């Protein structure tokens with residue numbers, strides 16, 4: 001918890017990340033987040049080397065935390081998951097670990113298709129500045145969609161869901177992790193924010209149907225109703241792919257404003273995450289303390305059930 005965030009000064013973070021700001025009490029109130037909207041193609045080695053280069057570039061711009069897209073090592077699609085799947089640790093997570101250690105940043109490694117015990121998962125790994133793996137999060141809500149004439153897709157044909165929630169702590173803030181479709185489930189964001197997360201990250205690959213309609217709206221809703229920062233990282237759009245990603249990686253503030261946003265093409269976007277701003281908003285509109293937990297259980301329903 002940030003308790004005495006009054007005086008803010010620029011400094012070099014203890015773990016070597018430049019550009020963080022600390023308060024008089026020594027807690028960090030501001031840090032730079034980079035979101036890498038990677039152009040993912042069919043050659044895995046190229047995806048890995050480009051991701052590595054862009055993590056380096058983001059670190060060079062003073063980022064303390066770098067976020068990669070869903071399925072960053074593989075084209076997104078049921079026909080690709082088993083071909084590109086790896087065990088963890090494996091080639092892709094090794095690269096993430098090395099990039100985090102070399103550049104002294106937190107790397108939220110988007111996701112990769114993971115193989116474990118004969119099953120496939122859509123898994124996000126997070127690495128700290130020492131290169132150690134902090135967590136592995138398996139997508140808990142699998143993306144199944146059928147909008148006639150537009151898109152029909154079923155992750156659940158090939159993937160298995162994860163069964164646990166994942167949060168991690170940095171010197172800057174506490175972060176909750178979800179993967180793409182997980183963002184549609186408001187309960188997940190609510191649990192993370194109630195457990196103290198100030199930033200929610202969703203590596204994601206929305207599509208050309210739901211992207212324009214829902215992508216930004218969902219992020220702003222999750223940010224606003226939980227008073228947290230929300231960041232999404234999409235693959236860059238590839239019109240020739242079987243699943244065309246919407247792109248538009250975004251960072252939203254706890255006020256619900258879009259503070260950084262990519263277009264459809266490969267890019268790195270940056271956001272200076274100001275936790276004092278988050279505290280101010282929570283004081284100005286104190287929903288976090290005005291909740292009526294005593295009323296949120298249905299005790300009397302018309303059909304007599306409770």
Ligand SMILES: NC(=O)CCC(=O)C(=O)O
Pocket residue numbers: 070143179180181182184204205206207210211214
């Ligand atoms: N990869 C995904 O989970 C896609 C989710 C999506 O597009 C949606 O509309 O939800």
